[in-house]
Amino acid sequence: MNHTTSPATTISRGRAAAMMTAALALSPLLGACGSDEPDAVSGPIELTAIDYTFVDVPERVTAGATLTLQNDSDKEVHEVVAIRLPDDEDRSVEELVQLPPDQLAGFFPFVETVLVAPPGESGFAVEGTGALTEPGRYALICVIPTGADPQEYLTAAAEAEGGPPDVAGGPPHIVEGMFAELVVE
Ligand SMILES: [Cu+2]
Numbered sequence: 001m002n003h004t005t006s007p008a009t010t011i012s013r014g015r016a017a018a019m020m021t022a023a024l025a026l027s028p029l030l031g032a033c034g035s036d037e038p039d040a041v042s043g044p045i046e047l048t049a050i051d052y053t054f055v056d057v058p059e060r061v062t063a064g065a066t067l068t069l070q071n072d073s074d075k076e077v078h079e080v081v082a083i084r085l086p087d088d089e090d091r092s093v094e095e096l097v098q099l100p101p102d103q104l105a106g107f108f109p110f111v112e113t114v115l116v117a118p119p120g121e122s123g124f125a126v127e128g129t130g131a132l133t134e135p136g137r138y139a140l141i142c143v144i145p146t147g148a149d150p151q152e153y154l155t156a157a158a159e160a161e162g163g164p165p166d167v168a169g170g171p172p173h174i175v176e177g178m179f180a181e182l183v184v185e
Pocket of ligand 1: 049052076077078079142143144173178
């Protein structure tokens, strides 16, 4: 984001200083009462996929919020696999995506929804409806092989009927950093 053309730069220095003072005065209050956490977003949660991360992932959403996925890559197909992590799982998503593939696969029964989006297009649900209905902590991951041919992937995914598509490619996009974490309340 380019801040150099922000309207804030046109605010007079005196006004900016006054706003800064007000913000500083408020911050101890916010910290003291614990209300500095962002409010939960009710959705739709419009995620954007780029090579190789998710953009605009809120920290907290309300139960029932629906995910959408826009793929802004011009070459890679992307997905968002939303996994409702077990309550006794306390490792971060960053730790979980480093597990060996067979251990990571142990979380696939907890998949709530999967959206897939071809390059430059909006996504569609291949599992669930996009809605995150159950409160808890979620991992959002993309495990599509790096460099996979989009059309080949989509064809293989349709043939696999919910199983993992068998296509040529490099490591899954989680290895490139394509994962995120959010809380449904
Ligand atoms: Cu991806």
